[in-house]
Amino acid sequence: MRREVRTVFPARSRPAGTRVAANTDGKQPKPRVLVPALKVTPDAFGVRAWANCLPKVGLAEFQKAAPYLADAWRMTRVSVLPGDKPGQVMLRGVRVDPLITPTAHVPTGRPPEEYAKWDLGVDEFGMPVFVPLKEVPGVAMGGLPGFGKTSCVNRLVCDWAPSPAVQFVFFDGKVSHAYEGDYADLVQRAFEFCGDDLEEANKKLKELVELRRGRSASIRSVLGVKNMWHVGPSADWPLIVVVIDEAHTYFRDHKGSDQATKRLAAFAAENARLVEDLVKKGRSVGFLTLLTTQKTTGDAIPTFIRDVCPVGLSFAQKTADAAVAALGDDIREWPDASPVNLQDPAYVGVAVMSQHGRPGFVRIRTPYVADEDAARVAEATARLVRHPARLLEKLTGRTVVDLTKDDPEPPSMAA
Template identity: 75%
Template structure:
């Protein structure tokens, strides 16, 4: 009796502790709600609604299963063996997390309620959760991840503020967010090149500005842009970033030819000494470093450098010869520069064969396309498979609301993904370039410091190579 009285004596303290925990939780929740942005608050309310209505919604959407087997406790309670066990309705357990665009919902699978059943129910869940769309992806064994977006991320312009800090992982490209608001990142390790196409003013150059701004704080990356839209470095879209580049080239074909020849010479020199300097046959086995940096070569309006000039006069013939030689040199960098630390990015409006020769375009494993006018241009940018995914075609992005939206193949799964790429204001780009200008190192001089030989001397030691890159072996 005394033990019972003692237990009741602690009851007020237990109730008080429970109330205190509830009050603290409520205060934390309210503070988070008040401090959230208006879009995040709407998502928090949406998350509450998803949790509250799930037990009733799941059976109606076919996401429940009936368990007729009695539990252990039910069997113990059934002493006479005559009592009928009431079947239980099992419903997947949810974990809901709100963000700016909607909710991330993680759920466990049940027998006969797996990934495919969740995918079939996605349209009904979108209506019930008041979402624009709901996607369903696997989230590990026996689990699914549902992404519901209340606001279409593709039509919400975003602005990127560079941190000014070195990237945590070199050659990791944070492209933007997809149509479900999920960040899209692409690893560019061991990638020889990326093609970028799209109509003028739809975000190609801004995409490159973000890439340079994010990577500029790393001394293990050096940049050498070619801009076919301008004649001088202080002009055009890359003018603010020039302080962070070790070289720059405008639309002059002869100047471009000279710079490309120097880069090919550097490529040959690196090929000669990499095994001795780095101890590996592929630079990516050890990764870029300050003394052996990754050389990023954005080539905006690249068709300027490859244009097939028609005419029989000496000047036109000379331009045609330079353009053909430029194509040969860029082919060399894309086909043979991957393992040596060269990343080439041809950028143009239509990535058709007349703008980017197919022997260059087809070597680049990653392709992005902003808005296009024709199916031909979409196929040139993304491959024949885009015909099988008409809803994702870049010809659907010609509306001004889709400025800054690109399409690329979905890595790790079939199909294509549409990505909202953020805009980087000029003042941010200028600030990053100024802050990181001291990191500019000429890779030619770096190689000479490492080896004690000039790039020209090293390049002469390189064996003859065929057009695909392997060494020609003596008979």
């Protein structure tokens, strides 16, 4: 980017007392051309360049010139963001499109350096995308079957599993037993697992709510704070990650007048209330709930749950209404970023989410985690599994959850 800079003012607009530079022969000097210095670093997708701004050429001017720079550099696209210091911009040019370049993630098996930091993958410019989940009560994720939802959750589990300060519970609405489905390789790292049985899910959700209440009642006496995140999770007071896959299985409104259907409808209604409790009241005591479903419409994830989940992602969707349910009405203003455009097989593993702190949405290539790698991490970290209710009992000296209790009938079941 070049900028012509004149060193003199026109006579009519020159401030009073301004000295005009001139050559020895009395002529005004020609304009100077200033070229910003670039520091360029190449990588697998393209280049990153840092440039210093010039007078009247700042971030906005660089951003307007981005399409022309992409043509001149022969790049698929170029983005411009503020640099690392004032007066600097960072230009990102990609020659290979990261969104259609499949990637794989091999878990290290080492504890994460920072708690509740979700490494999602890379954006359309090949830049890493991290989502901080501290103080976040819930995540809602939607997308068509086979487009990457479960693999995205698997990476989070594999990256966090080596830490004793994180404990997991899985609800998988696609299967009936722990040895089936997508979480079969990870289940040994979970302190609880539930399949598609609504009665069993109801019992386990009640236990989690009892645990939430026990933590709420004892957090100040045990941790000395009202919010667990003020001290961070620990092996004695771990972050509890509740994964509810195919969430519509547990919340669907069953229609019918026969006793069996009424029973299912009562369980589903109470399950929704119990999950609402975890999402709305569990953040400060260390609960994080991840809900996935195909369409995050109100019939799949009740709006009183979905709308209090600050983080929302969507893989490919078939309709604009499904995209709006997952990402909010603002996605209508950004049609190029809509997950409706991701139905091509090339976009398996690509998700859309809103940009934190900036307008618009970002498209993310999430990596694939091989089953054998997930199994390896789960087996190596199974020794870290502790039931958080038992940990709380040791801290408080009293029983907070009766894990032997049966609740065969939902209290709201109609005759």
